[in-house]
Amino acid sequence: MKSYNLFGSLLMMTFLLLGSSACRKALDKEPYNQVDEANAFVTEQDFTNALRGMYNRMIITGNSTATYAPNNYLGGEDAFSWVSSPDILTDNVVVASLGRHSQQSFYQWTYSANTTTNTWQDAYQVIRLANAILEHLDNLAESEVSFKDNVEGEALAARGMAHFDLLRVYAKPLSGLHPASASDPGVPYVTSTDVEALPSRTSAREAYANVVADLEEAETRISEDNGVGRLSRAAVSGLLSRVYLYGGEWQKAKEAADRALAVNNDVGSIDMFPGIWTDETESGVLFKVIITTIDRVAIGVGYNQPGPSGIRNEYVPDYAFYQSFSDDDIRKSTYFLTNDFQSFPYNSIVKYQGKPGGVANVNDVKYLRVAEVLLNRAEALYRMGMEADALADLNELRSNRYDSYTPGAESGSALLDAILSERRKELAYEGHRFFDLKRLGLPVQRSANGDRADGTGTGALPQYLTLPAGDNRFQLPIPQYEINANRNIAQNPGY
Numbered sequence: 001m002k003s004y005n006l007f008g009s010l011l012m013m014t015f016l017l018l019g020s021s022a023c024r025k026a027l028d029k030e031p032y033n034q035v036d037e038a039n040a041f042v043t044e045q046d047f048t049n050a051l052r053g054m055y056n057r058m059i060i061t062g063n064s065t066a067t068y069a070p071n072n073y074l075g076g077e078d079a080f081s082w083v084s085s086p087d088i089l090t091d092n093v094v095v096a097s098l099g100r101h102s103q104q105s106f107y108q109w110t111y112s113a114n115t116t117t118n119t120w121q122d123a124y125q126v127i128r129l130a131n132a133i134l135e136h137l138d139n140l141a142e143s144e145v146s147f148k149d150n151v152e153g154e155a156l157a158a159r160g161m162a163h164f165d166l167l168r169v170y171a172k173p174l175s176g177l178h179p180a181s182a183s184d185p186g187v188p189y190v191t192s193t194d195v196e197a198l199p200s201r202t203s204a205r206e207a208y209a210n211v212v213a214d215l216e217e218a219e220t221r222i223s224e225d226n227g228v229g230r231l232s233r234a235a236v237s238g239l240l241s242r243v244y245l246y247g248g249e250w251q252k253a254k255e256a257a258d259r260a261l262a263v264n265n266d267v268g269s270i271d272m273f274p275g276i277w278t279d280e281t282e283s284g285v286l287f288k289v290i291i292t293t294i295d296r297v298a299i300g301v302g303y304n305q306p307g308p309s310g311i312r313n314e315y316v317p318d319y320a321f322y323q324s325f326s327d328d329d330i331r332k333s334t335y336f337l338t339n340d341f342q343s344f345p346y347n348s349i350v351k352y353q354g355k356p357g358g359v360a361n362v363n364d365v366k367y368l369r370v371a372e373v374l375l376n377r378a379e380a381l382y383r384m385g386m387e388a389d390a391l392a393d394l395n396e397l398r399s400n401r402y403d404s405y406t407p408g409a410e411s412g413s414a415l416l417d418a419i420l421s422e423r424r425k426e427l428a429y430e431g432h433r434f435f436d437l438k439r440l441g442l443p444v445q446r447s448a449n450g451d452r453a454d455g456t457g458t459g460a461l462p463q464y465l466t467l468p469a470g471d472n473r474f475q476l477p478i479p480q481y482e483i484n485a486n487r488n489i490a491q492n493p494g495y
Contacts, residue, residue, distance in 0.1 A: 178443025
């Protein structure tokens with residue numbers, strides 16, 4: 001696909017980003033010079049450098065010169081951001097009247113092919129780097145089999161992960177009330193570095209099967225522990241539990257979650273939970289992408305910007321949603337802060353306010369947490385009729401979030417409601433709500449609450465209160481630049 005040729009004739013897009021501090025922290029890197037493909041994959045160190053570049057590309061684009069990179073796969077502000085856009089699209093937030101009105105096309109569901117995001121481009125950059133690694137594995141000696149297996153596992157996992165995220169954004173869901181048919185398009189499942197290829201959109205169901213195949217193979221090859229900032233076997237198992245849940249494969253979702261939780265079942269205790277969000281602990285985290293100040297990715301600015309005059313909010317929690325957090329819920333004090341700005345009180349979303357002593361809004365991206373895997377399993381168990389086990393998982397999470405918690409005893413539909421309610425609260429502002437509503441076949445139904453701390457003030461206009469279930473806008477438009485570059489790409493309906 002010509003639009004993938006984002007770095008000219010060199011395949012080795014500077015493996016990569018010359019010692020970014022994020023990857024340096026995770027992989028103990030030092031600066032390297034740009035090399036061409038012929039010399040890029042020779043030694044183990046070369047492949048380690050390539051993995052470094054692959055992870056780095058998840059947060060840094062190749063053409064960003066801004067103080068803070070606005071466009072990238074897992075961060076960003078003006079483009080689709082995984083920590084803010086999927087919540088801005090939904091009922092979890094209200095636009096702040098005194099903010100800069102960023103990401104308004106998402107909040108108002110008015111995005112188009114010409115005003116769409118760089119998610120497509122940025123995810124395929126990661127995929128291309130993963131494919132470059134996979135294409136050169138045979139350069140490693142037979143004596144390096146353990147190292148080779150792990151490299152292959154990490155690259156396959158990243159390729160499957162990025163394709164799955166593209167499917168979540170651009171394709172219909174695989175399960176729920178409005179699932180993709182056999183012919184509904186997904187995204188091109190790209191497995192080569194051929195910059196002249198013009199692939200068409202793989203069907204949603206075939207692309208999903210390819211994601212599963214990549215992740216299942218990765219799980220057999222990847223190491224048990226690659227350190228912070230890299231994928232591991234437990235992370236791949238946990239990611240598979242997510243993918244299977246989206247695909248409605250309950251037994252497989254449960255089994256994948258079992259494998260992940262057998263390695264790490266620490267959801268983060270009440271005492272440790274706040275430190276997850278200030279990056280002072282790895283408790284409860286299965287995979288995160290490390291971001292430091294010089295990486296120029298301030299993921300929290302999609303919600304607000306703190307300053308001498310207080311916190312200037314872009315989006316605040318919907319008042320009803322905010323009220324659903326009880327005062328004895330550690331998430332309430334961790335996720336929110338009530339403060340004044342220009343003489344009015346607001347409930348600010350402070351989940352990404354920064355690390356101690358660091359730059360405001362710069363935090364690591366927690367892509368996969370143990371708590372999600374536990375909730376994946378609880379939902380899968382419920383849907384298989386195993387209510388007692390589902391309730392046990394739910395109570396395990398709740399016992400680590402509420403002071404003086406008394407175990408719940410829900411059953412039937414009340415149990416499913418409780419699981420989904422805890423999922424919404426636990427994963428709020430992490431990039432899940434829009435995709436959960438989409439896979440469940442539910443509408444976005446916002447309240448008429450305003451943006452101030454007591455629910456008064458300015459709220460959404462009436463035309464932005466409801467996005468009907470199954471609406472074509474649950475699939476974002478394919479960027480026009482991609483359609484222009486590749487005659488084989490068909491646009492999503494409605495755009």
